[in-house]
Amino acid sequence: SERTVRRRLEAAGMNARWPLQATILSNQNRENRIIWTGRRQRLTLQQWGRVLLSDESRFLLF
Incomplete structure (x- = not known):
């Protein structure tokens, strides 16, 4: 059962x-x-090499 x-x-x-x-x-x-x-659609591969991408995270302090 579920319980x-x-x-x-x-x-x-x-x-x-x-x-x-x-x-x-x-x-x-x-x-x-x-x-x-x-x-960003117009960036070259060399320009993309300088881009840092990260995941977004939600943090609650209180």
Whole structure:
């Protein structure tokens, strides 16, 4: 049963979590992203060699 599965998962130290919802972008943020990508479409391979990309992470301090 669902209850048994939940108890077994909790006993193993695993808990169910709802996925985080992505932040809703404002119209200004959308326009800025389109401009940013448009400028990068024209970069050469040598220019891309100087670009550093990283994953975005959400941190909550409080």
